[in-house]
Amino acid sequence: MKFFIDTANLSQIKEAHDLGVLDGVTTNPSLMAKEGIKGQENIMKHYVDICNIVKGDVSAEVISVDFDGIVREGEALAKLHPQIVVKVPMIKEGVKAIRYFTEKGIRTNCTLVFSAGQAILAAKAGAAYVSPFIGRLDDINEDGIALIHQIVKIYHNYNFRTQVLAASIRHTLHITKCAEAGADVVTCPHQVILDLLKHPLTDSGLAKFLADAKK
Ligand code: G3P
Numbered sequence: 006m007k008f009f010i011d012t013a014n015l016s017q018i019k020e021a022h023d024l025g026v027l028d029g030v031t032t033n034p035s036l037m038a039k040e041g042i043k044g045q046e047n048i049m050k051h052y053v054d055i056c057n058i059v060k061g062d063v064s065a066e067v068i069s070v071d072f073d074g075i076v077r078e079g080e081a082l083a084k085l086h087p088q089i090v091v092k093v094p095m096i097k098e099g100v101k102a103i104r105y106f107t108e109k110g111i112r113t114n115c116t117l118v119f120s121a122g123q124a125i126l127a128a129k130a131g132a133a134y135v136s137p138f139i140g141r142l143d144d145i146n147e148d149g150i151a152l153i154h155q156i157v158k159i160y161h162n163y164n165f166r167t168q169v170l171a172a173s174i175r176h177t178l179h180i181t182k183c184a185e186a187g188a189d190v191v192t193c194p195h196q197v198i199l200d201l202l203k204h205p206l207t208d209s210g211l212a213k214f215l216a217d218a219k220k
Contacts, residue, residue, distance in 0.1 A: 029061030107131030140173035
């Protein structure tokens with residue numbers, strides 16, 4: 006399973022990269038705004054800065070919702086760096102644009118996916134990744150992890166090559182449950198990656214080893 010970090014914060018990306026477990030980055034317009042990155046030139050430069058920190062795929066999201074606009078933005082993003090994956094929303098114009106990008110050899114991440122039916126459409130259009138938002142489903146009392154199981158099974162049944170990228174991860178249990186379900190990728194906030202390190206028995210065990218080593 007690949008580990009992506011879900012942030013546009015360069016220090017967090019660098020810290021996760023330095024841990025040696027990072028395979029890529031996902032961003033979205035909200036995460037870019039959170040970092041205060043404004044203006045087309047700064048936004049484009051920021052994506053290149055991210056690509057220069059990590060070796061893997063970096064998802065950069067379009068903000069147009071019409072086919073021509075999505076294509077224009079996506080082509081500009083894809084030209085920035087070979088690691089860029091164009092993130093496109095699961096809407097009718099988005100699916101058409103994913104098919105267009107697929108035929109042009111531009112890789113896409115279909116975002117804002119909340120059902121297996123949407124995931125089938127994304128795969129049929131040729132998306133490189135599909136991003137089911139599991140935390141947001143849990144928020145409305147639906148079962149985000151069950152959706153990951155369902156999509157993984159469907160893609161397996163038909164040998165769809167689209168990778169299941171579990172997004173909207175809120176805690177470490179989401180990560181381990183996604184791993185059990187067979188998700189190809191989890192994209193996590195920095196803190197959730199760090200939380201994976203934690204166990205009280207590790208802390209107490211280490212304290213005892215260090216104390217005993219002094220004896
Ligand atoms: O990358 C998008 C996704 O991970 C959003 O997460 O926490 O805003 O639901 P969240």
